[in-house]
Amino acid sequence: MDTGPLYLEPRLAPRLAALLGSPPFLHMLADALGSPLNVLLPDQAAENAEGFRSVYRRHRLGGQVFFAHKANRSRSLVRRLTTADAAVDVASVGELRRALGAGFTADRIMATGPKDPAFLWLAARSGATVNADGPGELEALADLVRRHGLPRPKVLLRLCEFETSGPRMLSRRSRFGTSVKALGPLLDLLDRHRDRVDPIGVAYHLDTTSADEKAIALEGCLRAMDDLRLRGFQPRVVDIGGGFGVSYLAHAAQWDRYTSELAAAVMGRRPPLTRGGHGYGLHAEGGTLRGALSLYPAHRPVAGAGYLDALLSQPAPTLGRALGTLLLESLYDLYTEPGRALADQCGLTLARVLEVRRTDAGPALVRLAMNANDVALEDHGILVDPVLVSREGGPAGPPEPVGVHLMGNLCLEADLITRRTVFLPRLPRVGDLLGFANTAGYCMDFGATHAQQQPLARTVAVRHTGGSWRWCLDEEYWPIEEYGPTSDSGGQA
Amino acid sequence: MRYDSITEAIGNTPLVRIDPAVHGLRHIDLYAKLEMLNPFGSVKDRAAWNMARAALPGAGERGETVVELSSGNTAKALAVIAGMHGLPFKSVTNRMRIAEVKDLLLLLGAEIEELPGRSECLDPTDTEDPLTLFHQRLNESGGAHLHTDQYFNALNTEAHATGTGPEIVADLDGRAPDWFLACVGTAGSSTGVARALRAHDPAVRVIGLVGEKSDFIPGIRNIDEVHEVGLFDPATYDTIESVGADDAIDGMLTLVRRCGILAGPTGGAAYHGAVRHLQSLDAELTGPVRRTAVFIVCDRVESYLGYVKQRRPELMRRPPARNSVAALSDAEVRAAQVIEVADARKWIAAERPLVIDLRSSFAYAALHIDGSVNIVDELFDELVRGGLPFGKRQPVLLACPVGEQSARYAALLTRMGHPDVRSLAGGIIAWRDAGAPLVRD
Structure with a gap:
């Protein structure tokens, strides 16, 4: 048995490490804006996008990297990405309006996910690419185009249930996409609507960490592209979705x-x-x-852009050549939709310590001015320690590792920030902050609610420049040097 | 020796002493139990046969499929045994990472089902992990399966308690060894042998070897995974130690290069773990009394060439090829003759150069320059090693996706003496983007 403190220290890139290394700044923000508080580093998103682009360059591939907006509802990340070599993937009419309002032109927007008529209409009206779920959606889209005289939208056909030869690879069944077995009828439909929709390629998105499963899907897409070509279409895009993953922990050990x-x-x-x-x-x-351990593999040796690189370098299961090479020599562009991986290291969530209660038996209880919905790490099975951000001026005693339980602010037995005993280098004091690092991908505002009239976190965007930190409210952020009041409130777009 | 059935050849494997000059132990005789010499190639032949034997006739009458969760050797043995008895065999696995084993299983007629990877967007309330679903499906009434259940089946352990263990004692002239070391996979062999040896002499020390957690050695579980094994009982082992993949390969190299034992990495891990464990003990021993230790060599090296090549490519080094693009200098590549799309079109019309498309046949079949010949780069690379694959008076235009690879081959052919070989600038992509025609034949 291991009796020492079982730390799970977060992996921190330089920007996030520098931010957590600035307690006075973080306390000033939390004092002014309250707890919980989300702090974003938009410049990191641009750097992450560049990481993906460099993988494209290494494989000589053209195409686009779409940020899956659903990973984070803030404005600043999306606005910052307009000035990077990136595009955006929107999953609702609200996200589409946000993307258009942030300055993305339609050639850099893709509409994915379940779509209502308004979403389809605005996507087609603006000229965004539509990642079509199946025949029903294509019929609806073609009908909208006909009735409203809309420009012919570019569509991608989302496919699923790819077939393997040899060993049978089982995959989780997805509620999205059209089975490759039903590609024939789908192409018949496209044939009928040739003047209304323009199929530019095929897509998959698999919810798995397994690169082997994705390799099968990618090869399936290459073969489907051939079917499109045989029907007289000129497809040139293979969209391989997201799911490239993030490594949350600093140490594998x-x-x-x-x-x-x-x-x-x-x-x-x-x-x-x-x-x-x-x-x-x-x-x-x-x-x-x-x-089976239902936890996110919190330490991953290969994640994000590195995972994409490995996938493209992997040989296709039956064609044998590297998947990236096959895409390139088939003259196809590659689309990807990373969400979590593009939001990696882009922010943190702060919570104020309200109470520290020692108990007779077991770990001390630390009550925070936040609830479990404000930081969705546990909901996503991600185990990672918060960073203790001490309030200045307190007596600096010697560090003494301690296990604590983190309680939320709801009047509810189940409101634990995590069910885990969290080990901290010393017992926190009332007024300290806990910084939950790397929450920007799905763990920041995905499930936040107004339950029991508790405040929702405010979100700010920060950047380090000229030797000091500058900040603004997320909705006031624009990717330009000037800060301060702008003529557009920014909140309406 | 004459047998009526190959299954009679299972067991009675040799116990071979490792030369002390190799392992360096002064007071301990180290023996390898060569389970790799079982007829289907591994220690699992014993368990597979013992688990299946009694159930086969009934399974045959009911038309059942033999099913096992196995990533390798058990599946191999069961596939053979099922085939001999006219039954289909299916292996379900999420651990099959050895391509050669996969291909061999398919060759043997097995069906393989691979379980999906972890979910990327995790839903912690989803309790239906793939393994649970597998067991549920097997337990559905009316399912025609013979599930041998190697991780929980007592017959697995029994095969070794009545076979492997007593054989070791007999070969050591009726004495149990002082130490027994084995890698833990299903825990069947280590548990069964330990039981037999301890019944003979309770003083025998049993050392279980597991893989390091961040590493992967085929056939061995890591310290967490062993807890998922029904046959695993920590009390079986005096000590459990871990072995890394690099150590396993080093151990394997010693066995194959110096001992004439063509063991796979699991055997290598057992050898390495054995010597490492025994070294300090050996140093403390004095006097003339000899001690003995036995480890198990589980299977053979041949299936793991890809595994070794991936981890230790230097072990399979090859001499550099004579005519190779790798040997070109940057200056030579830069000096290669390139031709822009518009000029290339005129040149093709005027002089009919041989147009060679270096892309894969899959991509070529979809779209290509009219009249071009497809020689995929790998094949072309082999062709030019032997010399120029076409005459010097035949002008040649090389094309690849973006014009990089074709420039390298143009440089190589120029170095080999061809006077007029050109590379299509920007490749087929530039050709397409310039609106030049691509055809599908």
Whole structure:
């Protein structure tokens, strides 16, 4: 058994590390704007996009990198990306309006996800590319185009259930896309609507970390492109979706040690590591560990742009050549839609410590001015320690590692920020801040609610320039040097 | 030796002493139990046969499919045994990372189902992990399956408690070894052998070897994964130690290069783990008394060439090829003759050069320059190693996707003495973007 503190320290890129290394600045922000508070680093998003572009360049591929807007509802990330070599993937009419209002032109916007008529209409009206889910949506789109005299929209055909030869690869069933087995009828439909929609290629998006599954889908797309060409279309885009992942932890060894100890705790061979002995999907049955760890693989040796690079370098399952080479020599452009990976290291969520209560048995309880909906790490199965941001002026005692439980501000037994016992280098004091690093991808505002009239987090955009930090409200951010009042309130677009 | 069935050849494997000059232990005799010499190639032949034997006739009558969760050797043995008895075999796995084993299973007629990877957008309330669903499907009534269940089946352990273990004692002249070391996969062999040896002499020390967590050694579980194994009981082992993939390959190299034992990486891991564990103990021993230790060599090296090549490419170094683009200098590549799309079109019309498209046949079949010949780069690379593949009076235009690869081959052919070979500037992509015609034949 490992008796030391089981830290899961976050991986911090230089910008985020510098931000967390500026406690007076963070306390000033939280004092003024309240807790919880989301802090974004828009410049990091542009740097991440450049990371993906460099992979495109290495494989000599053209095409676009679309930021999946749904990962973060802030304005500043999207606005910053308008000035980067990036595009945007929108999943609702609201996100589409946001993208247009941020300055994205339609050639850099793709509409994905389930679509209502207004969403389809605005996408077609503005000239955005429509990532079509299936025949129903294509019929609806063609009908809108006919009735309203809209310009002929570019569409991508989202496919699923790719077939394999040899070993059968099982994949989770998706509610999205058209089975490749039904591609024939889909092409018949496109044939009928040839003058109303313009199929520029095919797409997949698989919810899996497995590159082998994605390689099968990508090869399936290459073959589907051939089918389009045989029908007289001129497709030139293969869209491989997102799911490139993020590595949240700084140290693989901490993750390995933590998960080993978690298994030991579930087996009863050490004291629990969670409130109430929760096993994150594992349980013990007759001395054997059963179930599966339902946690995000928080330390990933290959993630983000590196994962894309590895996927493109991987040989196609039956054609044998590297997938990137096949795309290139087939003269196809590559579209990707990273969400989490483009928002990696782009921000943090701050929470004020309201109360520290020592208990007779077990870890101390630390109550925060936030609730579990404000930082959705646990909801996404991501285990990572918050960073203690001390309030200046307090007595600096020697560090003494301590395990605590983090409680939320709702009057609800279940409102735990995490069920995990969190180890901190010392016990926090009332007034300290906890900084949850790297929440910008899906974990910042995805599930935030007004439950019990508790405040929603405000969001600010910050950048370090000229030796000091500058900040503005997220909705006031524009990717230009000037700060301060602007003629447009920015909140209406 | 004459047998009526190949399954009779399972077991009774040799126990071979490792030359002390190789392992360097002064007071301990180290023996390898060569389970790789079982007829289907691994230690799993014993378990597979023991688990399936009694159930086969009934399964045959009911027309059942033999099913196992296996990533390699158990699947291989069961595929053979099922085939011999006219039954289909299906292997379900999320761990099959050895391409050669996959191909061999398909050759043996097995069906392989691979479980999906982890979800990228995780839903922690989803308790239906793929493994749970697999077990549910097997347990559905009316399912025609013979599930051998190697991780939980007591017959797996029994194969070794009654076979492997007693064989070791017999070969050591009726004595149990002082140490027994084995890699833990299903825990069947280590548990079964340990049981037999301890029954003979309770003082025997049993060392279980597991993979390092961040690493992957085929056939071995890591320290967390062993807990998922029903047959695994920590009390079986006096110590559990971990071995890294690099150590396993080093151990394997020692066995294959110096001991004449063509072991795979699992055997290498056992050898490395054995010597590492015994070194300090050996140093403390004095006097004339000899001690003995036995480790298991689980399977053979041949299936793991890809695995080794990927991790240690230097072990399979080849001499540099004579005519190779890799040997070109940057200056030579820059000096290659390139031709812009518009000029190339005129040149093709006027002089009919041989147009060679270096892309894959898949891409070529979809669209290409009319009249061009497709020689995929890998093939072209091999052709030119032997010399110029066409006459010097035949002008040649090379085309690839963006004009980089074709420039390198143009430079190489020029170096080899061809007077008029040109590279299409910007490649087929520039050709398309210039609006020049591409055809599909």
